[in-house]
Amino acid sequence: MNERFGMEEGIRRKVLVVDDEQVNRKLLGMIIGRKYDVIYAESGVQAMSLIRRNVKTISLVMLDLLMPEKDGYEVLKEMRESDELKMIPVIVLTSEKSAEVKSLQLGAADFISKPYDMPEVILARVSRSIELAESYKMLNRTEHDSLTGLYSRDFFMEYCERLDSFYPEKQMDAVAVDINRFHVINELHGRAYGDRVVKETAICMGGIAAREGGLAGRSGVDCFLMYIPHRDDYSDLVAECDTLLETTIPEISVSVRFGIYADADRSLEPERRFDRAKSACGKKKNSRSSTFEFYDTQLYEKEMFDERLISDMETAISEKQFTVYFQPKYDVTGDEPRLSSAEALIRWIHPELGFISPGAFIPLFENNGLIHRLDNFVWNETAATIRMLKEKYGVYVPISVNVSRIDIFDPEFESKLLEIVTKNGLEPKDLLLEITESAYTENSSQIIKAVEKLREGGFRIEMDDFGTGYSSLNMLSALPIDALKLDMRFVRHILENDKDLRMVKLVIDIAKYLEVPVIAEGVEKKEQYELLKESGCDVIQGYYFSRPLPPDDFEKLVIKEEGKVC
Numbered sequence: 001m002n003e004r005f006g007m008e009e010g011i012r013r014k015v016l017v018v019d020d021e022q023v024n025r026k027l028l029g030m031i032i033g034r035k036y037d038v039i040y041a042e043s044g045v046q047a048m049s050l051i052r053r054n055v056k057t058i059s060l061v062m063l064d065l066l067m068p069e070k071d072g073y074e075v076l077k078e079m080r081e082s083d084e085l086k087m088i089p090v091i092v093l094t095s096e097k098s099a100e101v102k103s104l105q106l107g108a109a110d111f112i113s114k115p116y117d118m119p120e121v122i123l124a125r126v127s128r129s130i131e132l133a134e135s136y137k138m139l140n141r142t143e144h145d146s147l148t149g150l151y152s153r154d155f156f157m158e159y160c161e162r163l164d165s166f167y168p169e170k171q172m173d174a175v176a177v178d179i180n181r182f183h184v185i186n187e188l189h190g191r192a193y194g195d196r197v198v199k200e201t202a203i204c205m206g207g208i209a210a211r212e213g214g215l216a217g218r219s220g221v222d223c224f225l226m227y228i229p230h231r232d233d234y235s236d237l238v239a240e241c242d243t244l245l246e247t248t249i250p251e252i253s254v255s256v257r258f259g260i261y262a263d264a265d266r267s268l269e270p271e272r273r274f275d276r277a278k279s280a281c282g283k284k285k286n287s288r289s290s291t292f293e294f295y296d297t298q299l300y301e302k303e304m305f306d307e308r309l310i311s312d313m314e315t316a317i318s319e320k321q322f323t324v325y326f327q328p329k330y331d332v333t334g335d336e337p338r339l340s341s342a343e344a345l346i347r348w349i350h351p352e353l354g355f356i357s358p359g360a361f362i363p364l365f366e367n368n369g370l371i372h373r374l375d376n377f378v379w380n381e382t383a384a385t386i387r388m389l390k391e392k393y394g395v396y397v398p399i400s401v402n403v404s405r406i407d408i409f410d411p412e413f414e415s416k417l418l419e420i421v422t423k424n425g426l427e428p429k430d431l432l433l434e435i436t437e438s439a440y441t442e443n444s445s446q447i448i449k450a451v452e453k454l455r456e457g458g459f460r461i462e463m464d465d466f467g468t469g470y471s472s473l474n475m476l477s478a479l480p481i482d483a484l485k486l487d488m489r490f491v492r493h494i495l496e497n498d499k500d501l502r503m504v505k506l507v508i509d510i511a512k513y514l515e516v517p518v519i520a521e522g523v524e525k526k527e528q529y530e531l532l533k534e535s536g537c538d539v540i541q542g543y544y545f546s547r548p549l550p551p552d553d554f555e556k557l558v559i560k561e562e563g564k565v566c
């Protein structure tokens with residue numbers, strides 16, 4: 001079919017011979033086996049299953065009419081009922097003239113009479129039927145892109161599938177190639193010149209694909225597709241393109257970028273495979289020289305996972321897959337540690353994905369605004385818990401919630417909080433707000449204003465992850481905060497690393513200067529606790545005292561600690 005970049009040359013088409021008599025199958029196989037790959041079925045049932053499994057690769061069916069169980073007529077009828085199967089031409093094998101009309105009505109393409117005494121005629125009729133069917137298929141479709149002569153997109157995809165079926169074991173790469181800054185070339189030099197660049201690039205792609213034993217196609221104005229056997233390195237192909245384009249278009253610099261989805265997964269439709277190649281290509285969008293980029297499967301899987309979490313979030317809330325856990329914080333300024341408050345930490349137990357860490361979904365929900373929904377849920381649950389503890393046991397335990405920087409920019413942030421607090425018969429000071437230090441440094445004036453307003457309304461603010469946001473001392477003294485929460489990183493190594501211990505002491509000094517208490521979190525060992533207490537830390541949170549607890553366990557802990565609550 002295609003002489004230039006074709007996959008068709010050298011590929012033998014497949015013919016299915018269906019006959020219940022072995023001698024007939026053998027005879028036909030010998031005749032047409034000279035030119036075609038032959039597969040056999042000895043019954044109508046077996047034929048249908050083979051046809052369905054090989055619909056993309058069978059070019060012709062030679063069908064005996066008289067067979068036990070499912071006969072040839074039934075096979076014809078079934079094939080005619082399917083849009084896909086009816087495109088496969090069928091030659092009926094019969095010794096009865098009368099059967100011809102009926103088969104014709106059922107869509108047979110031709111007849112061959114038994115006995116098979118003229119092999120050349122049989123072969124010629126088979127060839128003719130295949131050619132006719134293929135031309136018919138092409139009639140309304142353009143196989144080649146008119147400008148470049150490469151396969152047009154649809155054909156390219158179809159041939160990729162065919163190539164796969166002929167070489168099922170071969171590792172293949174899906175490659176998308178874009179011309180860098182093509183629109184600029186087009187605008188500066190005109191469309192005709194742009195066409196020339198496209199044509200030269202196409203010649204390069206076609207040449208590579210033909211040499212490598214693959215296919216090349218065009219998709220969109222300046223995007224080319226190649227489906228070629230797998231290779232680990234593409235630098236030589238990119239360099240080859242560069243040299244070719246330099247020679248054929250010496251006046252301006254034209255460069256290309258390759259996006260490669262290596263060892264493409266065959267279970268995906270070809271379109272999906274090339275989507276991946278294109279997404280890799282897009283990563284190098286701004287490059288000005290020829291380059292290539294591999295598609296990263298892990299990254300893609302992460303993107304898919306993220307998408308899943310986003311789409312499952314609403315259901316998760318309504319189906320109560322989220323639970324708010326509470327991790328106690330202990331005041332260690334006295335002789336005995338005393339439960340002083342707790343931190344609310346969200347947990348998502350997904351029915352299929354299992355436990356999902358907040359680190360996986362919080363940043364995601366911050367990016368698309370879903371965090372408002374989730375945090376609202378957490379604030380409500382937390383306020384309800386504080387109220388329950390008060391009403392049921394007469395114990396007052398303030399609990400802190402994590403406030404995302406996105407929440408702070410919500411104009412209704414404060415009114416929402418106030419509504420929740422009031423609804424539960426609480427005061428703003430009962431619901432502590434943790435705001436990460438980097439939020440202040442990233443957008444200081446706006447955040448400071450918002451936080452000042454919250455404090456005026458009676459809310460207390462703890463600066464979370466302190467030590468990661470690089471606040472200046474000047475800025476710190478102006479910040480409206482009620483506690484500093486030392487980032488876990490400093491706590492982790494205080495026992496082994498002197499520098500970290502010095503940092504912790506420095507933060508404690510700063511806190512003293514600001515007249516606010518210091519909370520250390522991530523405290524896992526007794527020695528860490530003792531060292532922190534000795535250094536002047538006021539509050540400790542961490543596995544040493546307790547892991548974050550589900551509501552019931554937290555309630556039990558509160559009852560147990562009742563006498564010792566601050």
Ligand code: C2E
Binds near residue numbers: 465522544
């Ligand atoms: P964070 O606010 O810094 O929370 C402290 C994290 O340290 C929690 O992780 C907690 O489970 C963990 N942790 C506590 N004690 C220890 C310890 O002794 N050792 C170690 N290795 N880890 C300890 P978690 O629950 O996975 O939360 C991660 C982050 O997700 C939180 O960091 C917070 O930024 C965010 N987050 C959690 N829940 C919420 C929420 O309801 N809303 C918002 N906006 N963010 C949340």
Ligand code: CA
Binds near residue numbers: 343402434464
């Ligand atoms: Ca926190």
Ligand code: CA
Binds near residue numbers: 464485488
């Ligand atoms: Ca923290």
